[in-house]
Amino acid sequence: MKIIGVAACVAGIAHTYIAREKLMKAAARAGHDIHMETQGTIGTEHALTPEQIKAADIVILAIDIKIKDKERFNGKKIIEVPTEVVVHSANALIKKMEEIVK
DSSP: OEEEEEEEOSSSSHHHHHHHHHHHHHHHHTTOEEEEEEEETTEEESOOOHHHHHHOSEEEEEESSOOTTGGGGTTSOEEEEOHHHHHHHHHHHHHHHHHHHO
């Protein structure tokens, strides 16, 4: 499964990067390809490319704030959750994504 997503917390610091890391590790353990963009106080990092977006089976938005360019995911299967959910339940979210994509 090809997963893309965005992580963004209120402060744009800790939870943003923790959520990204937890999702990346959980997806890798499950054998999935994942690319996660971060949006925060220092701007956008690891920006998703149009090719990555087009190829994605599902989008995970681990966000606590409004993000930039959300419309680029129109037409994709999307799961949106707070960063805290990802921090505590990344493996369960990967399983949920697998169910949705089936």
